[in-house]
Structure formats: C-alpha cells, structure tokens
Amino acid sequence: MQKKKLLFLCPNIFGLYDVFKTGLENYSGCEVTTILYRRYKYKNKKEQIQNFLSKAFSGKKLKNQWEEEMYLDLLKEYKHFDYALTICPEMLSAPVLSHVQQIADKSVVYYWDGFDHFPNYRQTLPYFDSLFSFDPEDAKKYKLNFITNFYFAENRNTKATLDFFFLSSFDSRYPVLEKIVSLLEKQQMKVSVLQYVNDKKLKLIPKKHLQSFEFITKPISFKETTELMDKARIVLDIQKDIQKGLTFRVFEAMGLGKKLITTNPEIVNYDFYNPNNIFIWTDETKTIPESFLNTPYVEISEEIYKKYSQESWVKKILDL
Template sequence: MRLENKLNNKKILFFSVQTFNLEREIIKKLVDFGAKVNYYDERPSNNNFVKGIIRLKRSVYQHRIDTYYKKILLETNSDIYHYLFVNRGEVVPEFFLIAFKKSHPDCEFIFYTWDSFKNQSHPTKILKYFDRKFTFDPDDAIDFNLNFRPLFYLDSYSEIKKVSDNKIKYDLLFLGTAHSDRYRITNIVINWCNENKLASFYYYFIHGRLVYFFKKIFDKSFQLFDYKKLSFVSLTTNQILELYKNSNVILDINHPGQKGLTMRTFEAIGAGKKIITTNSEIKRYSFYNQKNIYLIDRNNIVLDKNFFSSSYQDVNNELYKKLSIEGWLHCLFVEKESNLWIIGVN
C-alpha cells in the first residue's frame, strides 16, 4: 500500500519533543501525504529550565506533566483520531494512554524512539499500550520485542547530493549535543586535522545552563568541556544544511551507551557525505561501505588523510530511498521492514 493511501484524510494526534525542528518536518511530511495532524510537545514547556528539570529530576515536575496531559484529554475528547503517534515517549503518562484509548477505541497507537532505553527508561513503562512499536536501537529491539527501524534523512539533504559543484569549505564537520566524551574526541580529531592542514568546524549544543552546571558537578566527562565553546541555542535547519553543503566529511560520535545510529549518520548519507564515526555497529548495516564510512576507536583514535581525498560511492538506490523520511513513515504506518537493515534483528 502507498503511504498516501494509508494517510489521506486520516487524523493523527502526534506527540514529540522539539528536536532541532525535526517534529515540524515530520508533521509537514504527514500533511503532504494527506493526513490531518494535531501536534503537542511531549513536554508541558520547551524552555531550558523545564528540559533540565525533566532530565535531572522528573518527579519534581510530575504534577505539572499530569495537569498538562489532563488538559490534552479534554481538548481531544470530542475529535475522531485514526492514529496516536508518539515519538520518543519521554514523559507521556500511562493514565493518558489508558484514558485516550477508552475514548478513542478504534485509534491505532504507534510508538517510535530515537533514544536508547538506557538513556530514557520511561518509555518502557508505556510500550504495552501501543499497537505498533519501533526503535532505532537494535539491542532494545531484541530485548523489548520491538520492530527495528533506523532513522532517516530529510528531503533537503538529498537536494545537497544532487548539486555537484558545492564548494567545500570544511574538510571535517562536527555538530552535536554536548555529552559524554564528545569534547575529548573532537579535540583529538580537530588537532589532527590542524596538523594535517585540514579545515574543520565544530558546534556543541547543550539544553540549558542548568543542565551544564549539574553535569559539571556530577559528570566527570563534563570537567573537560570548555564553557566558552558551548552553545545554548540550537542551529536552525538552514544553518545545518549550509554547513553540510560546505563540508566533505561528517564526524559522528555516538553516546557510549547507545548502539543505534545517530541522525547525523543519515543526514550524511542523504547529502552524499562521508562519515567518520565511533559507532562500530554501523558495520552490521546493509548500507555500510568502508569507502564512505571510516571507523575510529574512541579510546585509540587513528585517522587516515587518504579518507578525506577519496571519492564517495553512492548507496544502493532502493536503500537510499528507504532511508528518507518518506521511507521511515512508510515503515511506521504501512509496512514493517526490520530484516532490510541489519543482521540479527527481527
């Protein structure tokens, strides 16, 4: 079945945290295929203080969360919904899912997460309420009996790939949230680039000063982060796209406790850019090509200057299309495709 046939004139209640405007891109794509989308941020508020409280001490903010979801129940009670779509499930409470199902018994519940349960355990408490369940993490897929589906690239990245005369300004690009050992690794890689006369650009984002100061006290890895190099404002989609256009190789540093491939991986594939990554799991994926993807050991970083000058090899066209946001939505709403991506996940 085609995606437009599945979504046309269907009403979707969509929950997602605000993440670099990705939620807007998902909504736009759903609407493009004929869906009517009612969107709510998962969090009661998106300011940095609330983000910090939820991440560090959710119980302190639970009453506000419950009040927020009771209000949503009232606002959605009289509407007909064909799908409840939860992306990530960081704070969605059980009572809301139970009550919404009672008032919308024919609504199909779809869950997806682009975070590992090691980093966000709350979703494991609500999985049982969903009809279709997906994760980007191959281990979580096995451990929690979920469908496995990697992330996606936006259409705007494929537009970069189509242009052959993009002027390269940076040999290496790193964009990412500040966490774990990213600062240490990027410093080593950037210093190597400088020694080898390769230009680089890096951007560290963090969710608020409260999160920074808490981590500075309790997380040893944050002792190394230079406060002056951190940004508390995320880049816009257009800014990120412009950086991709001007870059040759994308540096990807996964969280040490996370095996799922990052969004940066798929953005790079979409844009036709080579990748240097710390995530050895990528070797298990059907699109892996050592001509395009260079693995580094986060504890023993060895780089090869030849990788920066070699040519990029296009990904198989069928796989490339399935890695798009349209392919991602088709998997979630129409047809599961776990066996397409990686060995050992059903």
C-alpha cells in the same frame, strides 16, 4: 475521498518535530494534527505554593496531576484518528497514553532513544498497537519492530567550503570529540565544530580549547544544522556510549552524499556501509588515512539509498 487523520505527539527538540510533521504530511496521505509536549505552567502564585506544600508533606506533585489534566483537556476536542504516532512517550502519563490509544484506530510509537537511556520507556509499552525502535538490541530485547532513522534532505554540494562539520550539545562526548578534532587539525583539515551549551554548563567549557570549536548558547534547528552540514565534505558522528542504534547524523550524511567519521562500530552491519565513505574511529585510532580524507564520496545503489528515505520510513511505520 476524505483524508485519513493522524495525531502526532512529539517534543519540540531543536525543531525536529517539524521534520517529522512535514514527512508525515507529504508521504502518509493523512491530515496531520500535531501536539507538542509542554510542561505545565502555574496559573498563579497560589498553585506554586500548593504544589510545594503537597510535595513537602505528602510527596505528591500536584503539578504532574495538573499537567495530565491539561493534556486530557486538550485531547477532548478530538474524537477519532485513524493513526496516532507518539515519540518520547515517557513524557506523557499513563492516562494520557491510554486516552490516545482509545481515540486512534492504530496507536504507533517510535523510540528514538535507547531504553538504557530512558528506563521509563518500559512502562509505556502496553499503550501501543505497533512499536518501533531505532536500536536493534532494544528491538530484540523488548520484541519491537526495528527501523532506522532516515534522511530528509537530498543534495550533492560539489563546492564545499569546509572539510569537516560537527554540531552537538556540550556533553560527555566532548573528550572524544576533542581527540578527533585535534588529529584532523594536525592533518591540516578545515574543521567547524559547534557546541550548544546551556546556562548551567557555561562554566564547564574548557578555557583552552581547539581553534575549531565554537560554543553557542542558542539552539540551532535540525533544518539549519543540515544546511551547515551541506557546506562540508565530511561529517562527524559521535554516539553516546549507551546506544547501539545509528543516529540521524548518519542518514543526514547519506542524504547529502557526505563521507562520515563515526564512533559507532555497529555501522558495519548495515547494507549501506562502504569503507570508502565511512571511517570508524576507535580508541586506537592514531591517524585518518589520506585515502579516506582526499577521495570523493562513492554513491550507493539507488535501491539502498531509497530504503533510508523519509518516505520509506513513513510508509513502513504506518504500514502503508
């Protein structure tokens, strides 16, 4: 029996596409074709000048037009897919999204960030047959299907070498992160924090920062991050202010059997919430209880655990 075909379109952010691709290959039963987003690169100096003049005198970016043509040319070799799964659709033009919908029996989108963060999401809604969001408020507001993120690695490391681990880009979350880490250091916890900083933000790094911080300029892949996380007993999760949905970090911790400190109060509304495993940080937090820090992770039921696996996610989003 011939395998069904699935087209997967995704940005290449910290290697996260590879996590999705592997899951789709393992659990969908489909032959997966992956297209990673890329920006158009000028073929020569003449094109760069043409784009500059067009933008200056008519406000039209020829580079956007060429990028659209690049994707359409790339898609021409594909005639039919049973499924198309798109992530971050705002990075593709309307004609490209329309073409994807035409060549797929079922076009699916997963909005893995909030609509407040990416307002252009709204313009992409008409181009999909099945729409999913990780944010319960966005799902309700825009009549989308709600689905959480998932864990993809399962392990129970009983010989952790760290108490806490956190990795993120250096951004507006830094002040909150600094407060949490400062408190953990005072409570004699062994903490490791990696902050990815691009060249533009290097000058913004505080000259005086806590000893637990390490600033890196080379991104670390999602899979490598999970391996580092597995060395800690407890994981930190600091949400962005404009999102309500739970980050991947929450589910990575679940898959690895790690305790979690999170700033997202919405976590209490989920069936896996257990105060023995999850501590919610607020602006009023003055200390983290020793009863949380120094007790083991309490396993959740097998039924709930499997509910948040990557396998369950793939089967739900493709309606298998």
